[in-house]
Amino acid sequence: MHNARFRHLLAVELDKRACATLLRNKALAFDSDAAPPTHLDDRWPLIEGDVHKVDFTPWRGDVDVIAGGVPCQPWSLGGAHKGYDDHRNLWPELFRAVRETRPLAVIAENVKGLLRPSFKPYYEYIINELKAPFEQRGEGEDWRDHQIRLVSALETEASDLTERYDVTYHLVNAADYGVPQVRWRVFVVAFRKDLGVGEWNFPEPSHSELALLHAQDSGEYWEEHGLRPRPESVAETLPPFDGKTERWRTLRDAIRGLPEPVGVKEENPPWLHHCFWPGAREYPGHTPNDLDLPAKTVKAGVHGVPGGETVMRKDDGTIRYMTVRETARVMTFPDEWRLEGPRGEQMRQLGNAVPVRLAETVADAVAETLRRNRGSAELGGRPDDESLA
Numbered sequence: 001m002h003n004a005r006f007r008h009l010l011a012v013e014l015d016k017r018a019c020a021t022l023l024r025n026k027a028l029a030f031d032s033d034a035a036p037p038t039h040l041d042d043r044w045p046l047i048e049g050d051v052h053k054v055d056f057t058p059w060r061g062d063v064d065v066i067a068g069g070v071p072c073q074p075w076s077l078g079g080a081h082k083g084y085d086d087h088r089n090l091w092p093e094l095f096r097a098v099r100e101t102r103p104l105a106v107i108a109e110n111v112k113g114l115l116r117p118s119f120k121p122y123y124e125y126i127i128n129e130l131k132a133p134f135e136q137r138g139e140g141e142d143w144r145d146h147q148i149r150l151v152s153a154l155e156t157e158a159s160d161l162t163e164r165y166d167v168t169y170h171l172v173n174a175a176d177y178g179v180p181q182v183r184w185r186v187f188v189v190a191f192r193k194d195l196g197v198g199e200w201n202f203p204e205p206s207h208s209e210l211a212l213l214h215a216q217d218s219g220e221y222w223e224e225h226g227l228r229p230r231p232e233s234v235a236e237t238l239p240p241f242d243g244k245t246e247r248w249r250t251l252r253d254a255i256r257g258l259p260e261p262v263g264v265k266e267e268n269p270p271w272l273h274h275c276f277w278p279g280a281r282e283y284p285g286h287t288p289n290d291l292d293l294p295a296k297t298v299k300a301g302v303h304g305v306p307g308g309e310t311v312m313r314k315d316d317g318t319i320r321y322m323t324v325r326e327t328a329r330v331m332t333f334p335d336e337w338r339l340e341g342p343r344g345e346q347m348r349q350l351g352n353a354v355p356v357r358l359a360e361t362v363a364d365a366v367a368e369t370l371r372r373n374r375g376s377a378e379l380g381g382r383p384d385d386e387s388l389a
Helices: 016-025 091-101 116-132 144-154 209-218 222-224 323-329 343-352 358-374
Strands: 011-012 028-029 045-050 066-067 107-109 163-173 184-192 311-313 320-321
Touching: 016 028, 016 045, 016 091, 016 144, 066 091, 066 358, 091 107, 091 116, 107 358, 116 144, 116 163, 116 184, 184 358, 209 222, 323 343
Parallel strands: 011 045, 028 045, 066 107
Antiparallel strands: 107 184, 163 184, 311 320
């Protein structure tokens, strides 16, 4: 969001280690008596605590975008799949924040497990509640009954367009947007109806697997990395390539320029978090990353060990764990970003994050739409400067 020129008026995070990381890099502890950020490079006010206890009404009329990664565990294919019954289901809190601030736009990210057939009714309910967040769920009302009321309300035009949103959702692969990782995620994007945006189109993919295969087939990819061509890595025949996209970025691309880590659990200055970690293994269902493909999805926890599947096969055929810095590269974090906590907690933070480059792509597109349409909305006297909030 910052890279897309959004000023952070407030960040809310419960996890202790994630808060420590934010404070170390960009944030400062929220002070209700302090002046709000007015410049893009002001530090981000951070509330370290439970979002259920945060009152967002002081920011009403000042917010262009609410953005959040709603906890994925209730919906993840690797989780317990409790969905709406999971206490970590924070969609209701997102809707409350929308009601209390009336932002011009909303961006929410989640795992593709949210689209599973078993969750489809609740997912449709989520979309409808975001379309009409002021049609509030009553105390003790079952969400299914609320859904019936929402469907009925959405059949009529709202008298106040600032209380309705145009909502779209998109299933995307991060690799198609320049992230060196296959990572499928759902983005829900909403614009307030008084903006007149209507149906919003997600950015077109900028990278493709076919472009990578053609670059490897032609030898261009191998030449770029100073390697001998490996024709066996590409199928004998490839579909034609129109040249409209860049090639997928691979793990080899991501870690380019990093030295091989030396010394067990020892830092390798000037690189942050670039420590060799012993004990890498492979077995059925736990196979290494291929250097010449995008990395597998970075996960927050595997078999109880955060980052446990983050293993790579080197050119000599041996395997080792990827370092935290290499994993951060795969998540497109800048090299100067410092992660707090022991290795397991650092990897957990990376697995829970949104790849920076993918988030920036979405934020840029939303910012462009807002700058193009915000003149038609009631802005409450906010200055129309270069940065958004």
